[in-house]
Amino acid sequence: MGQFLSNCSIDSLNVAAQVLKDGSLVAFPTETVYGLGADANNELAVARIYEVKGRPADHPLIVHIADIKYLEQWISEIPEYAIELARAFWPGPMTLILKRSAMAKDFITGNQDTVGIRIPNNSLALGLLEAFHKIGGAGIAAPSANRFGQVSPTTAAAVSEEIGDYLAETDFVLDGGQSEVGLESTIIDCTSVAPSILRPGAITDLMIEDVTKFKVSENIDKDLSGLEIRVSGSLENHYAPKAKVILDQIPIAGSGFIALENIPTPTGVIRLAAPKSVEEFARVLYESMREGDHQNLATIFIEQPMGEGLAVAIRDRLSRSARGR
Numbered sequence: 279m280g281q282f283l284s285n286c287s288i289d290s291l292n293v294a295a296q297v298l299k300d301g302s303l304v305a306f307p308t309e310t311v312y313g314l315g316a317d318a319n320n321e322l323a324v325a326r327i328y329e330v331k332g333r334p335a336d337h338p339l340i341v342h343i344a345d346i347k348y349l350e351q352w353i354s355e356i357p358e359y360a361i362e363l364a365r366a367f368w369p370g371p372m373t374l375i376l377k378r379s380a381m382a383k384d385f386i387t388g389n390q391d392t393v394g395i396r397i398p399n400n401s402l403a404l405g406l407l408e409a410f411h412k413i414g415g416a417g418i419a420a421p422s423a424n425r426f427g428q429v430s431p432t433t434a435a436a437v438s439e440e441i442g443d444y445l446a447e448t449d450f451v452l453d454g455g456q457s458e459v460g461l462e463s464t465i466i467d468c469t470s471v472a473p474s475i476l477r478p479g480a481i482t483d484l485m486i487e488d489v490t491k492f493k494v495s496e497n498i499d500k501d502l503s504g505l506e507i508r509v510s511g512s513l514e515n516h517y518a519p520k521a522k523v524i525l526d527q528i529p530i531a532g533s534g535f536i537a538l539e540n541i542p543t544p545t546g547v548i549r550l551a552a553p554k555s556v557e558e559f560a561r562v563l564y565e566s567m568r569e570g571d572h573q574n575l576a577t578i579f580i581e582q583p584m585g586e587g588l589a590v591a592i593r594d595r596l597s598r599s600a601r602g603r
């Protein structure tokens with residue numbers, strides 16, 4: 279079941295860091311979604327992540343660090359534009375894919391010669407990471423804390439709903455309230471002459487172009503070099519609730535409905551969320567899909583937000599949800 283910690287004082291963060299060092303798992307909040315963390319240097323601990331998630335073992339994990347000063351030990355080279363991105367958007371909802379150092383073992387990278395790194399913008403996550411660095415930890419490997427293929431958790435309650443049954447007595451879940459962004463980080467491939475987006479998120483193509491002056495390409499679902507880049511989120515059956523998700527159609531009575539506030543609810547339809555902005559849409563999306571499952575709804579209709587920026591990331595996840603499990 280794991281121990282649930284909602285009083286996340288410095289003392290309890292120190293305890294949680296030690297739990298990681300001892301090889302157990304700690305689920306923790308980030309501004310994007312909750313992560314399921316393990317010591318990124320401990321192969322056995324990392325293997326338990328795959329067990330708990332039910333995820334194929336060759337999918338690479340993001341290494342989370344507390345500060346840019348811990349970056350160089352994980353990587354072997356970094357282009358100038360990636361340094362600019364790191365300075366501009368870390369801590370924040372952005373993961374950089376970089377050429378790995380010897381520190382980033384195959385069990386982290388899924389046998390690729392690259393490693394994904396992120397500095398999350400959440401005080402509990404940063405506190406945990408700092409405490410972990412203090413006792414000699416180099417980084418925390420953490421995928422989203424959901425079972426493979428399902429919707430990422432944005433609250434501690436959703437974490438225990440997803441993986442509580444698979445955690446051991448010695449594992450921890452840190453409760454930091456609701457994740458502010460609500461969608462997983464933007465993943466940027468920084469191994470070529472110019473950056474490209476592997477997974478859209480709150481750091482948008484325009485923001486990246488603004489900082490780097492490069493035209494950003496999207497390589498979602500594609501690969502760059504003929505080698506397959508394994509972004510597991512780019513598998514089709516992802517981000518899916520139990521209910522069937524149908525996009526941009528008029529909802530039928532008895533089904534769930536998620537749409538921006540200005541779109542009215544047809545008679546007999548169960549409104550699961552009416553966000554006022556695209557930001558709020560992203561923040562509440564996964565929780566409202568979960569709510570649909572709690573209400574045992576067979577179908578959830580979702581009207582996708584239009585436009586650029588964060589709406590692109592929302593539509594990316596929704597198109598995958600709609601393909602089902």
Ligand code: TXA
Pocket residue numbers: 308310311312313314337338339340373375387390392393394396398420421422423461462463465507508509510511512
């Ligand atoms: O917002 C986030 O990124 C959250 C929080 C916890 O940080 N984490 C997250 O992790 O979404 P995960 O494992 O659910 O999704 C990370 C994605 C996976 O699809 C993985 O395949 C991809 O990042 N990834 C990790 N390392 C990679 C690498 N070296 N090359 C290509 N893709 C990589």
Ligand code: MG
Pocket residue numbers: 421422430511
């Ligand atoms: Mg995930």
